[in-house]
Amino acid sequence: MRQISSLLACLCLALPAAAQQPMTAAEFEAYATGKTLYFGQDGQSYGVEEYLPDRRVRWSFLDGQCKDGVWYEESGQICFVYDDRPAPQCWTFYRDGAGLRAVFENDPEATTLYEARQDDRPMLCYGPDLGV
Secondary structure, rough: HHHHHHHHHHHHHHHHHHHHHOOOHHHHHHHOOOOOEEEOOOOEEEEEEEEHHHHEEEEEEOOOOEEEEEEEOOOOEEEEEEEEEEEEEEEEEEEEOOOOEEEEEOOOOOOOEEEEEEEOOOOOOOOOOOOO
């Protein structure tokens, strides 16, 4: 009985560490592809990203202005490059409860996002600015 209690205690201690393992590119792709994920920060809405086939993405800060890009794995991080911003923005994604937690690795002190909700419908993008 004592051995079983020790084993259970060890397993319980290991669970939080296992839950904090970063997602691999394959895990991230399987989770996100075909979904539109809404992210929040500090209880506020932050942005939305649509995950398309072939690791293509579309991002918006919820203002209707969308940025197309792609994502790829580099050194265990998920990096995004957008048409208007060629410098990679790399994140580490974790499964956190029912959703994702994303830590911006270019400056980990600056941004941690949480998945607020998800949808299987495309996000709203307005067309380019039209002049008169």
